[in-house]
């Protein structure tokens with residue numbers, strides 16, 4: 611009997627990439643995330659939706675310890691990736707962020723060349739053995755981010771000289787260059803035109819063959835298109851979490867229904 615339960619637990623641990631339990635986040639006295647439990651499945655796109663200020667970005671930043679960089683921010687509870695507590699003292703946040711990459715709403719290329727932006731992670735983590743390998747990773751990452759054709763003849767130009775949408779795809783290329791296990795994307799398409807948005811959505815779909823993707827979006831069409839699971843946040847609470855189809859067609863909580871039908875937001 612005991613063995614059965616252990617076996618069950620092992621099976622579910624394999625499917626879940628990230629397990630969060632009892633997560634609380636405070637900014638000073640502002641209680642921004644309230645007792646959130648969530649399981650992020652492996653090889654799945656999970657969308658976080660909800661009105662502005664409900665805590666989507668805050669919760670996303672818990673998953674790669676980006677909140678550590680905000681002095682007044684305090685995170686409680688337990689978050690595990692592959693069963694490992696990411697807030698354990700022995701975990702190096704820099705190493706963690708190579709495994710759990712992030713793309714922000716505002717593109718933030720480094721003041722370096724296009725090539726060096728993408729090569730940055732592989733270089734600091736020693737992921738390639740020589741220049742030819744690094745060239746290959748840079749090209750592959752830029753292709754994945756649907757940017758290669760636009761920049762292949764200007765790899766030594768500054769990344770900051772690209773258009774907003776190109777800069778965002780550069781940041782996506784930079785994030786995928788370390789082959790992260792999890793990619794966190796906070797409204798990654800808000801600076802993109804419909805063509806680049808479609809390309810990024812295609813990329814997200816491709817990434818899920820190998821990684822977990824968590825995407826924050828204000829576009830319910832986008833959540834419905836790219837995700838398999840959707841979490842609805844409201845006032846710091848995780849109100850509802852389930853299969854994307856169910857959340858959009860048959861929400862169980864009246865707050866979810868009010869949001870997806872446009873009555874709160």
Ligand SMILES: Nc1ncnc2c1ncn2[C@@H]1O[C@H](COP(=O)(O)OP(=O)(O)OP(=O)(O)O)[C@@H](O)[C@H]1O
Nearest residue numbers: 637640642660661662663664665666667668669680
């Ligand atoms: N760096 C910060 N310092 C202080 N308070 C913050 C900080 N970031 C977020 N907050 C607060 O935490 C709460 C949740 O904000 P958060 O940015 O996570 O919301 P969000 O759901 O991502 O909103 P949006 O859709 O507008 O991006 C808000 O009350 C916000 O004011």
Ligand SMILES: [Mg+2]
Nearest residue numbers: 666667668796
């Ligand atoms: Mg946000």
